[in-house]
Amino acid sequence: MRIVVLGAGVIGATTAYALAADGHDVVVLDRQPAAGLETSFANGGLVTPATSDSWAAPGTPAKILKWLGKDDAPMLLRLSAVPGMLRWGLSFLANCRPAPWRANTRATLALALDSLAELRRIVALEQLSYDRNPPGLLKIFRSKGSMESALRAAALYEELGVRVERLDAGTAVAREPALAPIAGRLSGAVFYPDDESGDAFKFTQAIAAVAAARGAQFRYGQTIHRLAIEGERITAVETGGGPVKGDLFVLALGSYSPRLARTIGLSLPIYPAKGYSITVDTPGWNGAPRIPVADDELKAAVTPLGERLRVAGTVEFAGYDTSLDARRGRMLEDNLAAILPDHPKGPVRHWSGLRPLTPGGRPIVARLGPRNLLVNAGHGPLGWTLAAGSARRVAELAENYRDRGQDSRRAREGR
Template sequence: MKVIVLGAGVVGTATAYFLARRGFEVEVIERQKGAALETSFGNGGVIHASEVEPWSQPGMPIKILKWLGKENAPLLVRYGAIPKMWHWGLKFIANCTEERFHANTLVNLRLALHSLGVLQQIRAETGIEYDVRTQGVLKIYSNAQSLKAGIATAQFLSGSGLTYSEADVTECVRRVPALKGTASTLAGGIYFPRDEVGDCHKFTTGLAERCAELGVKFHYGTTVHGLERGGNGIAAVATSSGTMRADKFVASLGSYTPLILRGVGITVPIYPVKGVTITVPGEAWPERPPIPVIDDGRIFGLVPLGERMRVSGSAEVAGYDTTPSAARCAAIVNNVISVFPDFARCVDQRTAKYWAGVRPVTPSGTPILGPSPIANLFIAAGHGHLGWTMGCGSGEVVAAMVAGEQPTIDATGFALADH
């Protein structure tokens, strides 16, 4: 049986891998010249079950209104985007209740923990090198109230498998000596020992090579124009390289999934939210953090990737634009320097790489995995800021569904109808 996967990001490539492992004939269609060259290319780099809370949470709608027009806002909604997203926005607001937020967080945690195990399995099987670090993640807080709330959330999630330990200021500095100079500004932190770090692009490229060894055929540089109906399902994909036929299809196109599926009458509640990262050489800062540091108040992540450092911390609703905003990049860098002054040594305009991609966000903040209303068409998209965290597990779950098998985890909450 032949399956075509649309999209060679981390989710699509992982899906192809697990389909090929099951003996399917698999082809992958990707408009870029290689795997993981869009949203999976320059993401934050952390595989973190500790950050599974959706953006749709109590109090967020009021915050977004206050942040309108502010270039340094953690989540900026451009005025021009509002008319196009009102329906999605109403669903987002509906998911901001305490009850929905807790339920959606637990759905994400279930998949994130499963995905971490699957990633570790793939790593052991394939030996892919991708700047992996397995020493955990430290989340720091600048005020006692936020720290208390963070600990309460971690305690709540620990009942479903999250592992954490509280860290006073001394412990934070012990784990990350580079915090010593600004220790007086900290209230404490939380350490998450199971979180990992790795370069998503390197991993996905390596996984695509393993897929090819299993017989998967990649059609790079090929744009999907639409799906063609036939009988009771999808018969083919219309592409820039001609029509391609298969028995089953998996749409894993990230933020572009709704644009393709609406052509066959399927509404997918995914909206693009731009994120930016700045990647710099780390050699100018020998005392740089050995593990990722997530700053709760200033909302940035500082992540070691091999000999590089990557900074993330921005969300901007601006349609499908992927141009890094100079003002927002500068705001992130300044936030990092306020905690780690020596980071300024690394930010050389000649070597700093500024990148932006659009995260596929659902109103619930949970991904869509599984069958569509069309019998032989499946969806694997909508992971928001957790694509790297959930990618491998999503591929394994969707491959099982395509094969007609029961997924290895409870799939409640992932269906299109749940969104």
């Protein structure tokens, strides 16, 4: 089949790879001049099944109210955004109840574990390079109460097969010596030995390159205007360069997926959650961490990326506004200093991007609306974590679609 993938971020590029590997004729459309230049460009760099629990959790509404109007809050709701997210917000609140939270977390974690296995298979097969770190994520705690709370949540992960190691402060510093300057402030840590990390942008460009080597066409600089539909089928994607036809279409435009879906009357429950990061160069620093460190109290993570450090860990609900807020950027700088006081004090590169969040945290990977439309969007902060598994599910849906088409043709021909 000829399959048109809309979007060349980590979700779209990985989907293109999976489809091309299955032998399909794949065309990828993206408005940017290269792959991975939006949400995938400077995210936290984590592939983390062990922290894939939904943001829609029992304690989240109280936290949002407590942080309302505070520009340095880890999760900030801008009042100006409320009118445009009422329906989504009510659904988010409904998913904060214990039962939906557990169901959403179980479903997302199952996909994350499948995705991790698929990612490792692809990386080994294609020999991809992207500043990959040794496996593992260390989550540190500065109070006994917060650690006990985290361990209760970790019990759900252990039920589903995630390995969890409980560490006291001394063992945590032995595991990651870069934490020695703050050893006296730690109450303990949890180590997730199977999580992965690296540069998501480099991975996206690498997977796009191997997809292209398998025959996928990447058409950059293509502004996508609308989907053209006849009856129950999409016939083409209308772009600034003209229509692009196909047999099957995959919507993987992240936070912008709902906008394009509305051109055919399809409503997707996805809201853009703005995230911030900073990147600091660390050439020659012998004290750099070897694995990512997540600070539970600060709600921030530091990820080593070769001779760089990436710090991420804040979310802002402000619609489609992608502007940088200097105060929130400074908060990440302060967080880095609080976690790694001895880090090199060089230039800091600031970034923000939109993470496509569903009310319950589960991504939408399904056939929706027209018969020949597959949606692969709504991965929230877990885009890279879920990318390979979601791509494999899309490839399976594509095969099912092709098989149904062949069965229908045989029936028409009386065979």
